[in-house]
């Protein structure tokens with residue numbers, strides 16, 4: 074540490090003690106140049122990670138909050154706690170790798186969406202429906218379509234998709250067979 078009196082950067086610690094129930098360490102130092110003593114405090118950096126909301130507000134990053142959102146989307150599905158932990162861990166590490174200490178909330182959201190998509194399609198749709206705050210059904214369908222484009226849908230999904238289509242007003246005519254009548 075640089076001495077506050079003579080500005081030399083050469084000292085020795087003469088005493089260290091914990092304060093605030095271990096949250097801080099107070100060190101008494103002696104400058105080896107001018108022999109004067111000074112004190113430094115060492116503490117854990119509090120809430121170093123922040124999330125930047127749409128309106129620009131900064132809020133502390135809360136792992137539990139993120140986890141709860143994912144758990145809610147995974148409710149009642151065959152998804153283990155370890156799988157949820159993995160989603161949280163990869164979202165977190167990637168977010169704070171790309172953005173040093175302040176992560177835009179929508180970037181977090183997109184990362185979660187991507188991980189949920191890999192995890193479980195129902196959980197993904199549930200999360201997407203909350204995250205995107207759908208204003209109407211067409212918005213929801215955009216996400217659903219995007220999802221369906223991403224991988225081959227299962228037969229059950231295709232059936233559901235077809236069932237949701239409105240009936241066609243004008244069904245295609247059967248090809249003619251030369252005027253011969255078949256059956257009754």
Ligand SMILES: [Zn+2]
Pocket residue numbers: 076077078079080081104105106107108109
């Ligand atoms: Zn000094």
